[in-house]
Amino acid sequence: MYESNLKPNQIGLAQAIFQGVSYVAPAADVAILLIITAGFAYGSTPLAVLFAWAIYFLFLNANYQFSKFTGSASGYYGYVSKSLGPTAGFITSLWYVMFQFFSLAAFGLLGFATFLYYVSPSLEKVPSI
Structure with a gap:
């Protein structure tokens, strides 16, 4: 159990x-x-x-x-679940999964954007309208 x-x-x-x-x-x-x-x-x-x-x-x-x-390996959703209830804990766990997905993608884009800048610094200049 x-x-x-x-x-x-x-x-x-x-x-x-x-x-x-x-x-x-x-x-x-x-x-x-x-x-x-x-x-x-x-x-x-x-x-x-x-x-x-x-x-x-x-x-x-x-x-x-x-x-x-809160001594538990459940993480953030465990903290929320024990204080606000299991429904709030479940919603927090879904948010946590989305956070992991989007934050890892954002770090990848940040690294790629920095790499592109070092390859071609002219990409920084935004053309005026």
Whole structure:
């Protein structure tokens, strides 16, 4: 039958960090975006990166804080299901699947657009009407 609690010591700190970083900051796009950030921020690039890391930490910390009250491998939809009911949890799970689909596609498009810019910078210029 379904058990609502995780067994102790099933997920460690390393696995939690890996999961959080893999969903929040895909490495290839971050590397590309750092180059673009350096082109705009110049000497303020380290400050911009530290600010971005602080925001990422807040996202990761929110999941950690939720997990203190709800010990489950069900994720976001589990949090919603236990607080607002199973219907809201099901809707959230559908939204989560759509988010995964569209966010992965968006990261692919972002990487491709950046690649196109480096191949042909003239694509940046928008013709005037």
